[in-house]
Amino acid sequence: xxxxxxxxxxxxxxxxCGLVGIINAKKVRTNGSDIKKSIxxxxxxxxxxxxxxxxxxxxxxxxxxxxFHIMYDNLSAKKDxxxxxxxxxxxxxxEPIPTFRTAKIYDHPYxxxxxxxxxxxxxxxxxRELGDDDFVVNSVMLVNQHYDGAYVFSSGKNMGxxxxxxxxxxxxxxxxxxxxxxxxxTAHNRFPTNTPGWWGGAHPFTLLDWSIVHNGEISxxxxxxxxxxxxxxxxxxKTDTEAITYILDLLVRKHGIPIRLALTVLASPFYNKIDKMxxxxxxxxxxxxxxxxxxxxxxxxxxxFGYSNGMVAMxxxxxxxxxxxxxxxxxxxxxxxxAAISAVCPSPDRVWSPKAGEPVMVEFEEPVMQNRGLVxx
Amino acid sequence: xxxxxAGGMHYKELNRLIRDGIGKGIKKFFxxxxxGQYYIGDGIKCDDVVININGIPGNDLGAFMDGPTIxxxxxxxxxxxxxxxxxxxxxxxxxxxxxxxGMRGGRIYILGNAGYRVGIHMKGYNEQLPVIIIGGKVxxxxxxxxxGGVIVLLGLNDSDEFDSEYFASGMHGGTIFLRKKIDxxxxxxxVELYEADGKDxxxxxxxxxxxxxxxxxxxxxxxxxPFYKIVPSSARPYAHLYTSA
Numbered sequence: 001x002x003x004x005x006x007x008x009x010x011x012x013x014x015x016x017c018g019l020v021g022i023i024n025a026k027k028v029r030t031n032g033s034d035i036k037k038s039i040x041x042x043x044x045x046x047x048x049x050x051x052x053x054x055x056x057x058x059x060x061x062x063x064x065x066x067x068f069h070i071m072y073d074n075l076s077a078k079k080d081x082x083x084x085x086x087x088x089x090x091x092x093x094x095e096p097i098p099t100f101r102t103a104k105i106y107d108h109p110y111x112x113x114x115x116x117x118x119x120x121x122x123x124x125x126x127x128r129e130l131g132d133d134d135f136v137v138n139s140v141m142l143v144n145q146h147y148d149g150a151y152v153f154s155s156g157k158n159m160g161x162x163x164x165x166x167x168x169x170x171x172x173x174x175x176x177x178x179x180x181x182x183x184x185x186t187a188h189n190r191f192p193t194n195t196p197g198w199w200g201g202a203h204p205f206t207l208l209d210w211s212i213v214h215n216g217e218i219s220x221x222x223x224x225x226x227x228x229x230x231x232x233x234x235x236x237x238k239t240d241t242e243a244i245t246y247i248l249d250l251l252v253r254k255h256g257i258p259i260r261l262a263l264t265v266l267a268s269p270f271y272n273k274i275d276k277m278x279x280x281x282x283x284x285x286x287x288x289x290x291x292x293x294x295x296x297x298x299x300x301x302x303x304x305f306g307y308s309n310g311m312v313a314m315x316x317x318x319x320x321x322x323x324x325x326x327x328x329x330x331x332x333x334x335x336x337x338x339a340a341i342s343a344v345c346p347s348p349d350r351v352w353s354p355k356a357g358e359p360v361m362v363e364f365e366e367p368v369m370q371n372r373g374l375v376x377x
Numbered sequence: 378x379x380x381x382x383a384g385g386m387h388y389k390e391l392n393r394l395i396r397d398g399i400g401k402g403i404k405k406f407f408x409x410x411x412x413g414q415y416y417i418g419d420g421i422k423c424d425d426v427v428i429n430i431n432g433i434p435g436n437d438l439g440a441f442m443d444g445p446t447i448x449x450x451x452x453x454x455x456x457x458x459x460x461x462x463x464x465x466x467x468x469x470x471x472x473x474x475x476x477x478x479g480m481r482g483g484r485i486y487i488l489g490n491a492g493y494r495v496g497i498h499m500k501g502y503n504e505q506l507p508v509i510i511i512g513g514k515v516x517x518x519x520x521x522x523x524x525g526g527v528i529v530l531l532g533l534n535d536s537d538e539f540d541s542e543y544f545a546s547g548m549h550g551g552t553i554f555l556r557k558k559i560d561x562x563x564x565x566x567x568v569e570l571y572e573a574d575g576k577d578x579x580x581x582x583x584x585x586x587x588x589x590x591x592x593x594x595x596x597x598x599x600x601x602x603p604f605y606k607i608v609p610s611s612a613r614p615y616a617h618l619y620t621s622a
Contacts, residue, residue, distance in 0.1 A: 322454075339454065
């Protein structure tokens, strides 16, 4: 674990985490000023012990490469990890993540990014037979678990996480988000409850293209962790949210379950609701509950997650955390508070509060390919 | 009268300005460009103060409030009227979750919809009678653990079936009035449904008139249909969980 220290006062303030998500369904890119402005309205929901952002569409020139963001405690950790990367990946480009030291964010780990392609003749024989995505997942787990003072906090394609200890608006300035453009943004303002506030523990939590921001508490963390460990996921970040990222990776990418069904695993309907469904639905949801009982998230939560095809926002089954959504043209906004949306979208087409356990899902509209017969399908 | 441009202002500063104004004897406040500031009007004890809000007030609007009137011309966020003691909150848009949590007096009138857990732990005693009236619909856990006071659910412009769950679960005091008959047995075993009688109608008329006047809607639009009354079947619905029979 990184030993970078938290220098912020622990002034007790009654609040909870804050979330924001902004997506443009047509993949029109905007810079980070809106998401910063929006999450700063939720300033008092956090306490300066964690702020972070995920952005999609920010590395179009390296869209085919895995973009690793790694934080290091010291340069010897960097040297060790780079040894591993050199043996197993073609490093197309590597550089420090551009940052701007401010009066508020001055003590931070070494932050470096790498644009990588797994080598076909990679040294790591144990993982040689794996597909690229699986190999990247294994590499992330390996570095986070076995390389002291190093932590991969972003590993997707054409996306990146930017996070740290501080209020999100200060973290945004630190990473100069106003100079970054993307078509989907999520943001988090952290108020750590059960686990330490450290750089790696800030949200979003990412793996490949998945990124999760979360307000709440996963009381089922223990069983989720043990379940995920059976599938070789290593939970080393000391924060419950990490589990959600890996559950989605397992269910959707590895087991091929459609997103909407995977969401009924995370926040499955109660049995008294399932009992009232028609036979097919009933059998399906009963089977999912039986097979994936250990992936069910218990406890209060509101989450926003991004992936390569879009964004999803969802509450727990009895809505113990706030969530508001709005649309304006091709933009969809979700946030913990309506004011965070109105700060950047004063006249939305529609504003609503999603019901408990009912996801707000936005998928990118892919350009229609006329010649390949996709029209009308 | 005092107008405050709250744009970009932190809630501490905004509430300090309001309290300073009240200290100087100002009775009418117009807050412009409000966006998400928490705790507006909290804990203020003063009967004739009116706070008019343009923009979206933040969480815990009017918490512990004791006397003033707050008028919200837009939507409100969560926890409006938390543990409010007296006074009035008018919301011309929708309200968020947990409206009137532990409310013990005063009135909250909402023209639009309200979120989850309206009136949770609401209570009343003798002359302390909190009243919440919702024009639209509500989320689940409506009137959960309600112990006193009155909630009126009008369901105006809402032809859908009542689709929230856990209706009045744990309710053990107070009264709910509905303008629409629902099969409440689907929702709770803790309550009983009756048709509202003449005495109820007389009681309701006073509050519904005030509600209609507040939002400039004809009273007949509200009162045109029969009302149903829901009361708890027991003052202690969970006794069996804690004591042997």
